[in-house]
Amino acid sequence: MAAAAASAVGRGERPGAGGAAGVGRSGAGGLTVTHRGGGYRYLPAGDAYSGGVAAEPGFEFVALTFAEPKPVAEGFARLDRELAARGLTASALVGVHLRSQAPVDLGAFDDFNVRYHALLAERGVLEDAVNPVARTNVVPVHAPPAEPVIHTAFVVRAAAGAGGTDFVVAGCGEIIGGLAPENIVARGDLSPAGLTRKASAVLAEIGDRVRRLGVDASVAATVNVYTSHEVTGLPDLLVDGLPVVARSGFVRWLTSPPVVEVEFEMDCHRVSAWQAIP
Incomplete structure (x- = not known):
């Protein structure tokens, strides 16, 4: 069965009767959905991104990092060519890391998401209008791009071995619930206590997504923290919430989340x- 599914991933075929990030919660009742290609499962979250993706047995994820990040539309066109050269189609795309030029209000964030969603729809990536692709979108404090760019893309392919251990959890900021200002945890509070509340809320959501994806977070993993603030006691907080940090550490990026008033991702x-x- 794994071999049959492997031949279908990224080609838009249905090998069997398969199932039908950003900021905020992943939602959808916490249930994962198996992608029609059979190679991974995802946490539905909304039009803009899924809450995360996890490889099925027999499959693995590869990260493709642009040597020079490309503007989003150009980057997707470049990915089309790259995937075609690998014998895949756009439906092999499972995750994207973006870098943007500045934090924006929720209205502008929604506008960008509409354009981004359309680019995925053009490529047949959506499943009945549901977006399975995980996403992180942050703003570098220093030398931000002139417009949103694709930094890294994650794709699924047949594994050389057993597979089934890879995952990508989408970026999550401290908006818990719907994308509304009133749902920002400790909104406007940049005190040590306020920043700790923000970080704790995000960490709890990330841990929840890991559990709902059904992946083993004790294996070597990369944990990214995106904030322009110093959060008191952050290493201990991370180790308590994601014990793998004690062994693998974490990466701190001097960035801001893409939405104004959101401070930690x-x-x-x-x-x-x-x-x-290239």
């Missing part, structure tokens, strides 16, 4: 390979 992932593409 995290994601995590495990992939089988990293490759640079």
Whole structure:
């Protein structure tokens, strides 16, 4: 069965009777959905992104990092060519890391998401209008791009071995609930206590997504923290919430989340390979 599914992933075929990030919660009752290609499952979250993805047995994820990040539309066109050269189609795309030029209000964030969603729809990536692709979108404090760019893309492929251990949890900021200002945890509070509340809320959501994806977070994983603030006691907080940090550490990016008044974001992932593409 794994071999049959492997031949279908990224080609838009249905090998069997399969199932039908950003900021905020992943939602959808906490249930994962198996992608029609059979190679991974995802947490539905909304039009803009899923809450995360996890490889099924027989499959693995590869991270493709642009040597020079490309504007989003151009980057997707470049990915089309890269995937075609690998014998895959756009439906092999499972995750994207973006870098944006500045935090925006929720209205502008929604506008960008509409354009982003359309680019995925054009490529047949959506499943009945549901977006299975995980996403992180943050703003570098120093030398931000002139417009949103694709930094890294994650794709699914047949595994050389057993597979089934890779995952990508989408970026999550401290908006818990619907995307509304009143749902920002400790809104406007940049005190040590306020920042700790924000970080704790995000960490709880990331841990919840890991559990709902059904992945083993004790295996080597990359944990990313995105904030421009110093959070008191952050390492201990992370170790308590994601014990793998005690062994693998974490990466701190001097960035801001893409929405104004949101101050702290995290994601995590495990992939089988990293490759640079021009």
